Amino acid sequence: MSNSKKLRVGVAGLGTVGAGLLKLFADENGRLNEKLELVAVSARNRGRQRGVNIERYQWFDDPVELAANPEIDVLVELIGGSDGPAKRAVETALERGAHVVTANKALVAVHGTKLAEVSERTGGKLLFEAAVGGGVPMVKALKESLAGCRASAVAGILNGTCNYILTEMEQTGRSFEDVLADAQRLGYAEADPTTDVGGFDAAHKLTILSAIAFGARPDYDHVRIEGIDRVSLTDIRLAGKLGYRIKLIAKGALEGGAVSMHVSPALLGFDHPLANVGGSLNALVADADPVGQLTFIGRGAGEGPTASSVASDLIDLAEGRGGHAFGRPLAQLAAAPRAAPAEYGRFYMRLMVQDKPGVVAAVSDRLAHENISIESFLQMPGHEGPAVPIVLTTQSCARASLEAAVAAIERLDVVAEPPYVMPIEESGHRARTWSKG
Ligand SMILES: NC(=O)c1ccc[n+]([C@@H]2O[C@H](COP(=O)([O-])OP(=O)(O)OC[C@H]3O[C@@H](n4cnc5c(N)ncnc54)[C@H](OP(=O)(O)O)[C@@H]3O)[C@@H](O)[C@H]2O)c1
Structure with missing residues (x-):
């Protein structure tokens, strides 16, 4: 690793989040530049306009080459996808003991245990605050602030696209298909919306939160997943008449040493702490002993909020914080027995x-x-x-x-x-x- 005083950073992926991070680095008065230096970047298309100047950074066509470069102390992976170049780049950096900061929930949910093993073996830290809840500090809250507590449940609205669609349906009386088409046109939803509306994105995030909250290995295959595509306007209206609002809820619970995880549309009474979280906001309710119930709400996606979480991980690294990927050494993470959600x-x-x-x-x-x-x-x-x-x-x-x-x-x-x-x-x-x- 470089001996320079500042940690030298390479960013792979210059899309929404990557460009947002470069803008934070471009702010001369921001804290990022005090202890970190952005030196290299990688994306697919060098000539693409990104609203930020990348000329002053070393360019890599291949993110894995960037990750392998011994001049880089920290790889920031903002490409996405559970496999492919994102995974190869992260593995390459960790294997040589470099630190990794990523916003990639799919990668961490699916390969978290293996990556944490490499991280422990080589000393390269793996941080992923931005992977869950965008700008809302959910990972750090569970990993650090609640380290002295025993969590029994986490329940959240973890996908802004689904929350936006359900909120719009309720407020405008338009169908799921209409609102989804509008959201795609406005860029709030992907052209292929399956990952979001099918509940898979929320399941990735729930896997990560449950691992940290319950001290268990991340186990994405164990999440019971149901999306919002069957929720009709009739459901929303009649549930409303009965005193409920429909939300896509991602919930993990620890009971008798067994972990249950499910993502599904659910009815919430108007007095539920998640019932009034509208639009594209994200929220998390954590129940932990002895602190009781805590609620976190904020912007769960977008350039600025997500980049700010990446920046906070970078500052943690620069100041010697960060700890274990899932809050505890792997040997202390239980391979918790699986339980079916709420019987x-x-x-x-x-x-x-x-x-x-x-x-x-x-x-x-x-x-x-x-x-x-x-x-x-x-x-x-x-x-x-x-x-x-x-x-x-x-x-x-x-x-x-x-x-x-x-x-x-x-x-x-x-x-x-x-x-x-x-x-x-x-x-x-x-x-x-x-x-x-
Ligand atoms: N967007 C959000 O609000 C948000 C919130 C939380 C977490 N995240 C996570 O953050 C990550 C990045 O998301 P994003 O929205 O910023 O994605 P994005 O806008 O699609 O950007 C992806 C970037 O990766 C680059 N890329 C793709 N394939 C590559 C390859 N083979 N080699 C090198 N570079 C490659 C692209 O290059 P080109 O630009 O040249 O095409 C682009 O710069 C994902 O894991 C996502 O889940 C995003």
Whole structure:
């Protein structure tokens, strides 16, 4: 590693976040330049206009070559993707003991354990504050500020695109497809929106937060993932009438030494701390003992907010902080047993049924057969068409019983399409006694 007083930085990836970081380096009065020096950059297209001057930095066509250069003390990886050049560049830097700062949640969620192993072996630190929550310091909060606590649950709105779409649907009465098309036109959503609306991006972030919060190895394959593409305007309106708002919730919980992780649309009472987080904002609610419940809200993406989190990791490195990638040495990270998400709870169900006498009785009967009590029931007034929507919420019941009832309801002749079920999130999560799995 270079002996120069300042840490020498190479940035691979000069898109939204990379250009944002270069603008922070260009601010002569910013703290970045006090202890760090940006010396080299890499991207695909050298001639592309980026709103920042890159002439004064050494250029690399290949990010892996940049990562391998012994003049670079810190590689900042802002390319993206769980594999390919991003992974090769990060591995190359860590293998030679250089530090890495990345915003790449897919890479850290999928290959986090292996990268942390290399980091521990070589002494090159791996920091990724910007990978979760953009400008909101969620990683550091769990890793550092809550280091003295035992976390029992983390629940967040971790994908701004989904939150924007659901908020717009509620506020403007437009359909999912309409709002998504607009968001794509305005650049708020990717041309291929699957990673966002399918819940995968939130699952990457949840994997990282759960690993840090619960002291477990990151385990992306274990997240149960459901996106927002089946949420209809009818759901949003009727849930609203019942006193709920629909959000894409990423939730991890530790119970009896086992970790459960799921991403799914859920109903939140208006008094839930995440219910009023609107638009593209991100938020996290952490339950930890003995501190209690903490909430973090802010801008979860975009050039400035995300670059500011990258900058804070760089300053940590320059000042000798940073610690272990997931907050503890790998040997102390449990390969925690997996648990299914919330086996008990209240649920919302939307049914499309023929408008005939006896339908409600038939549905109630199938629920009663599984010992499930209905808490509230609502029919969409003035709905036209061969099938009408009815929605109901259950009292607390076992998920397995609900699934059995749903299968029976689906077989009824009067039911036009498979019932759509979402969990209802309670506003408080009681901190439970922690035991290492
Ligand atoms: N955008 C956000 O708000 C945000 C928020 C949080 C985290 N992140 C994460 O930050 C990372 C970067 O996101 P971004 O939005 O800045 O992406 P982006 O705008 O698409 O930029 C990607 C950059 O990587 C470069 N690149 C792509 N393939 C390359 C290759 N094979 N070799 C060298 N360079 C290559 C591109 O080069 P060219 O410019 O020459 O094409 C571009 O500069 C991702 O991991 C993302 O998930 C982004």
